[in-house]
Amino acid sequence: MKFARLGESGSEIPVVIEEGRTYDLRPVTSDVDGPFLASDPAARTRAALDAGALAELDGADALRIGSPIVRPGAVVCIGQNYAAHARESGSEPPTVPIMFLKTPNTVVGPNDTVTIPRGSEKTDWEVELGVVIGARTAYLDSPAEAAAHIAGYVLCNDVSERTFQLEISGGQWSKGKIAFGFNPTGPWLVTPDEIDTETLRLRSFVNGEPRQDSSTDDMVFTVPELVHHLSQVMTLEPGDLILTGTPQGVALSGRFPYLKPGDVVEVDIDGLGSQRQEFVAWEAQR
Missing domain, CATH: 3.90.850.10 (Fumarylacetoacetase-like, C-terminal domain)
Incomplete structure (x- = not known):
C-alpha cells in the first residue's frame, strides 16, 4: 500500500494509491501523521477501500507531490x-x-x-x-x-x-x-x-x-x-x-x-x- 500527500505546501491532501488509482484518504484521516501511523493505517485504509468509502481524487495527477508524511518530530x-x-x-x-x-x-x-x-x-x-x-x-x-x-x-x-x-x-x-x-x-x-x-x-x-x-x-x-x-x-x-x-x-x-x-x-x-x-x-x- 502506498500513502502520499498531494497539493500545495501546507495544504496537502492525504491519499492512498491503489492499482494506479489515487483515493482521497480524508474520510479516514486528516493527514499522514503520527496518530494515523500508530493506528494500523493499512488495515483502516483497506477497510475503507473495501467498503467503498474512499472516492478517487479528481485531478490528482496535476497536483504537487508533497512529502508523504507530515513534518516529523525527529x-x-x-x-x-x-x-x-x-x-x-x-x-x-x-x-x-x-x-x-x-x-x-x-x-x-x-x-x-x-x-x-x-x-x-x-x-x-x-x-x-x-x-x-x-x-x-x-x-x-x-x-x-x-x-x-x-x-x-x-x-x-x-x-x-x-x-x-x-x-x-x-x-x-x-x-x-x-x-x-x-x-x-x-x-x-x-x-x-x-x-x-x-x-x-x-x-x-x-x-x-x-x-x-x-x-x-x-x-x-x-x-x-x-x-x-x-x-x-x-x-x-x-x-x-x-x-x-x-x-x-x-x-x-x-x-x-x-x-x-x-x-x-x-x-x-x-x-x-x-x-x-x-x-x-x-x-x-x-
Whole structure:
C-alpha cells in the first residue's frame, strides 16, 4: 500500500494509491501523521477501500507531490552505513552506528526546488532509504522487535553541505545537513509488506549522468539493527524518520563536482519511486 500527500505546501491532501488509482484518504484521516501511523493505517485504509468509502481524487495527477508524511518530530540520520561509502570518505566502516540529526523543516516534497545555501561551494547529494516509525519505540530487547515499530519506507535525498559538515562543524555533522529543504522525501510511504530492505537498488544522477548505483546489501547495519540501536539511546515516536545512510558515489569522494545552480539531481530506489530536484542559488530565492 502506498500513502502520499498531494497539493500545495501546507495544504496537502492525504491519499492512498491503489492499482494506479489515487483515493482521497480524508474520510479516514486528516493527514499522514503520527496518530494515523500508530493506528494500523493499512488495515483502516483497506477497510475503507473495501467498503467503498474512499472516492478517487479528481485531478490528482496535476497536483504537487508533497512529502508523504507530515513534518516529523525527529529526523535521525546514520553516517557511513555503506562500507564502500565509508571507504570513499577516508574511513573504515564503523563498528557502532554513527548518528546525527536533521531539523524537521528539511523535509519537503520529492520534486521541490532545493536552494543551495549562501556561500556554499560543496553541496552534495545522497540517495537514502528512509524508515518511518509507526509505534513509540524505546529499549527494544532485540532487532527482531523492530518490525512491529515500522510504519513503512520512503525515498530520501540527504542533501549535504560538506564545508559546513566537516570544516566548520566543531566535530558534529549536523551543520552541513540542516539547511531548509535539505531532505526531499517521497513520493510515497510504502508499507513494509511491499519492501525487502535487504536487497534494494539505490541510484542517483546529476544532469542525467549516473553517480550512485548500489544496493542495501552493502549496509553495515541493517534496518532492524539500526532501529534497535537507536531505541537504546532515544525514544522514537510515530511519524519520526530515520535516514539509513548513503552508498558510494557522492561528490565528497572527489570523483565528481559538487552541485551548482541549475543542476538537476534525480534519485530512485526500487519500489519507492523516484525524485527530481533542480538546485538554485540562494540569491534567487530572496
